[in-house]
Amino acid sequence: xxxxxxxxxxxxxxxxxxxxxxxxxxxxxxxxxxxxxxxxxxxxxxxxxxxxxxxxxxxxxxxxxxxxxxxxxxxxxxxxxxxxxxxxxxxxxxxxxxxxxxxxxxxxxxxxxxxxxxxxxxxxxxxxxxxxxxxxxxxxxxxxxxxxxxxxxxxxxxxxxxxxxxxxxxxxxxxxxxxxxxxxxxxxxxxxxxxxxxxxxxxxxxxxxxxxxxxxxxxxxxxxxxxxxxxxxxxxxxxxxxxxxxxxxxxxxxxxxxxxxxxxxxxxxxxxxxxxxxxxxxxx
Numbered sequence: 001x002x003x004x005x006x007x008x009x010x011x012x013x014x015x016x017x018x019x020x021x022x023x024x025x026x027x028x029x030x031x032x033x034x035x036x037x038x039x040x041x042x043x044x045x046x047x048x049x050x051x052x053x054x055x056x057x058x059x060x061x062x063x064x065x066x067x068x069x070x071x072x073x074x075x076x077x078x079x080x081x082x083x084x085x086x087x088x089x090x091x092x093x094x095x096x097x098x099x100x101x102x103x104x105x106x107x108x109x110x111x112x113x114x115x116x117x118x119x120x121x122x123x124x125x126x127x128x129x130x131x132x133x134x135x136x137x138x139x140x141x142x143x144x145x146x147x148x149x150x151x152x153x154x155x156x157x158x159x160x161x162x163x164x165x166x167x168x169x170x171x172x173x174x175x176x177x178x179x180x181x182x183x184x185x186x187x188x189x190x191x192x193x194x195x196x197x198x199x200x201x202x203x204x205x206x207x208x209x210x211x212x213x214x215x216x217x218x219x220x221x222x223x224x225x226x227x228x229x230x231x232x233x234x235x236x237x238x239x240x241x242x243x244x245x246x247x248x249x250x251x252x253x254x255x256x257x258x259x260x261x262x263x264x265x266x267x268x269x270x271x272x273x274x275x276x277x278x279x280x281x282x283x284x
Contacts, residue, residue: 002145004036005029005245006207008223008236012214014056015044015064025243030076032245036145037078040207041154041179044085048215050132060087066099074105079145083177083207084153093134098151100142108144111151112136115159121183139165147172147250154178157192160199167200168263172253174202179209185220198230201256203248210239228256
């Protein structure tokens, strides 16, 4: 059995100001007995103004959230997964980067968000993450808290091949810390997270941002912990900051994958696109 916790936040504009909430909620999560604690995407700052964001960012080695997370992990003897926080990368671009720290405070893994949220939603809501952030170039499977954890961030959730890849390479827990918009969260949050759990036979942990933020955006909240059969083990039923926790029986992963062995049944697919007398062949 493995007790885990997900922290829901409503991060503001400045990393320093968010540290107070981070400390309080991580300690609250550890008090539940959790060995693994996850925070949401953009833990350190939610700032839509690019110039203002750049003015408050630092490189990872100087970042306040990164330093505090390492310290808290060691103090509380937990695996602390900062779902993401914006930092300056070596290239000078902004990285939407996850950090996983072990119970002694050492850095286990980092992951930069692979898929950037460049979309135009209904009612005029529009997002262009690529105007500020550089996309990651690799998936990351981390050995943490005694198991294999596949790392994802927010919009990555809509790319099931990433999570299938993790599961086929040993992941038992998939992570999707997020700052889902209220609009897309109401429509898709629960169904997508449950689908990733079901189709891979994995636990899914998704710590979320929630509420109306200082930069004007509104996020959905409803942090979730889901089992490999798609059942919701814990949910924050609103957009308010707080903590949820659950006990994961890791044996449930193998049981779910034996019941529905779709990962073993995956095949390369040959597509014949027929147009009149012409046939084009594709493989995926």
